[in-house]
Amino acid sequence: MDYQYTLQLHSGTFQKSNYSWEEIKTKCDQILTHIQVKQMIIGWNTDTELNQKILDYFHEKDIRVLLWFPLLLQENDERELKKMEGYHGNSFDFCCPTHLHNAHACIALYEKYFAKLPFDGIFLDKIRYASFSQGYEAGFGCFCEECMKQMHSVDIDAVKALIDTHDIRLLRGEYDRCGRYHFADSQVNAFYKRRSQLISDLVFKLAAYFNSRKLIVGIDLFAPILAYHVGQNIKEIAKYVDFIKPMMYTHTNAPAAIPYEYNVYLRNFESSEAFSKHFPGGPLSSESLRYQMDFIKNVPATVIPGIEINPISGVCDTNAEAVQKHLHIFREFKNIALCWDVMRMDDEILAVL
Ligand SMILES: [Zn+2]
Numbered sequence: 001m002d003y004q005y006t007l008q009l010h011s012g013t014f015q016k017s018n019y020s021w022e023e024i025k026t027k028c029d030q031i032l033t034h035i036q037v038k039q040m041i042i043g044w045n046t047d048t049e050l051n052q053k054i055l056d057y058f059h060e061k062d063i064r065v066l067l068w069f070p071l072l073l074q075e076n077d078e079r080e081l082k083k084m085e086g087y088h089g090n091s092f093d094f095c096c097p098t099h100l101h102n103a104h105a106c107i108a109l110y111e112k113y114f115a116k117l118p119f120d121g122i123f124l125d126k127i128r129y130a131s132f133s134q135g136y137e138a139g140f141g142c143f144c145e146e147c148m149k150q151m152h153s154v155d156i157d158a159v160k161a162l163i164d165t166h167d168i169r170l171l172r173g174e175y176d177r178c179g180r181y182h183f184a185d186s187q188v189n190a191f192y193k194r195r196s197q198l199i200s201d202l203v204f205k206l207a208a209y210f211n212s213r214k215l216i217v218g219i220d221l222f223a224p225i226l227a228y229h230v231g232q233n234i235k236e237i238a239k240y241v242d243f244i245k246p247m248m249y250t251h252t253n254a255p256a257a258i259p260y261e262y263n264v265y266l267r268n269f270e271s272s273e274a275f276s277k278h279f280p281g282g283p284l285s286s287e288s289l290r291y292q293m294d295f296i297k298n299v300p301a302t303v304i305p306g307i308e309i310n311p312i313s314g315v316c317d318t319n320a321e322a323v324q325k326h327l328h329i330f331r332e333f334k335n336i337a338l339c340w341d342v343m344r345m346d347d348e349i350l351a352v353l
Contacts, residue, residue: 003327004038005353006245006304006337007031008068011054012045014077014109019343021053027343032061035353038335041123041218043068046113055118064120066218071106071206072097073126079105084130085144086137087160094130094138097202097231098146107209121216121242124206128199128222128230132264133255136166139268141195141231150198154190162188171265171274178235179224179295192228199231200240207240218243220306223258224295225278225288238301245306245337246296248326250284251318252308258283289329305330306337310344320348327352 009028012018031037040058042065045051058065072095074081081095081102095102110122132139140163141147148156162169162185173183180196183189207217219241221227227234227246238244249257262283266272281287296303307326308318330336338345338353 003036003336003353004334005035006039006041006335007037007342008041008306008337008339009343010068010341011042011050012047014044014046014075014113017045017047017050018341021050024054024343025057028057031342031345031350034350037063039064039066039120041066041068041337043123043125044070048113048117051114051117059118064216066121066123066216067110067114067117067119068123068125069106069110069114070126071095071124071202072102072128077109079109081105082144082146084138084142085147087140087143087163088137089143090137092130092134092138094126094134096142096144096147097127097129097198098142098150099144103202103205106206115213119215121218122210123218123220123245124203124241125220127203127206127219128227128232129195131222131226131230131255131261132268133261136268137163139264147198151191151194154194155187156191158187159191166269168269168271168274171269171272173274175225175278175295177295178299179228179292180233180235181228192231195231196228196233196236200233200236203237204240216242218245218304221246222256222261223248224292226258226261234296235299238299241301243302243304243335244296244299245304245339246292247339248289248292248305248330249308249316249339250289250326251322252316254315286325286329293330293332302335303333304335304337305333306339308340309338309349310341311346311349312344318349320346320352323349324352 082099083091084094084096129141130138169185173181210217221232279288
């Protein structure tokens with residue numbers, strides 16, 4: 001098909017590379033003879049020599065390369081991020097979006113390992129609150145002192161009381177044209193509004209920093225129907241970045257994928273009709289996916305829907321037929337991102353692109 005593709009390649013963690021240079025070159029040689037690739041999103045291994053080889057390889061072919069950089073999730077790395085604090089005081093793997101230390105620690109890590117390399121841009125990942133897939137308490141985000149200072153306009157005790165009883169008011173509401181969810185309960189609405197502002201503020205700060213380094217900025221977002229629930233106000237975030245990549249993952253049995261996140265919602269509330277009614281035909285129907293696409297049609301950034309192309313036994317059961325179907329659903333978008341690791345894409349999938 002006639003798409004301009006963005007390819008995501010998971011080169012490894014901060015500590016360890018997933019592939020050798022030879023493996024990457026062999027796979028990419030094969031892919032590039034078949035499809036037109038506009039940009040690569042590669043990360044986040046810190047091996048300078050490997051990264052330089054990758055950059056040279058793609059730059060020779062006039063393909064731009066963005067560094068894939070995860071933010072609010074502490075790996076076994078040196079950032080020592082301030083963890084998110086739940087409303088009962090537990091701490092979680094996801095980290096606080098408000099604490100300035102976290103933005104600074106991410107920038108410091110970038111400067112140490114990547115700033116000297118000629119990346120064309122940065123792709124911000126995990127810049128959101130935890131979802132319910134990290135646990136019910138985690139799903140409401142951070143109640144640390146810094147975050148609470150920012151919640152002064154919210155009756156936080158009233159919201160906590162609703163959380164304690166899994167109250168349906170935590171679900172009831174309507175989407176607007178841009179996918180922002182307006183909760184019927186005024187305090188729940190104020191709470192979620194503030195959360196999204198704190199995430200948008202962090203995106204603004206980081207985008208300003210990376211723009212000052214002459215880098216383009218892209219961002220990974222939850223699927224449009226789920227994004228606001230994890231603090232991502234699509235319309236607002238799109239003002240600060242060059243492109244957004246909503247994760248339209250329908251075949252992955254893991255956090256951030258649409259069916260997985262949807263089912264966690266249902267599990268946490270006795271009656272979730274107030275939520276499920278927004279998914280016409282169920283979370284995976286073409287109708288539901290198209291309904292979500294309407295949320296992002298007119299945002300002030302390029303939209304690059306992300307579809308899964310890596311079959312992984314027990315994790316992602318996509319195949320050539322599913323990829324073909326998704327390409328058709330998203331046909332009005334010129335750009336498509338093939339996620340999340342092209343190294344695992346098989347020949348049958350490559351053949352339908
Ligand atoms: Zn916090």
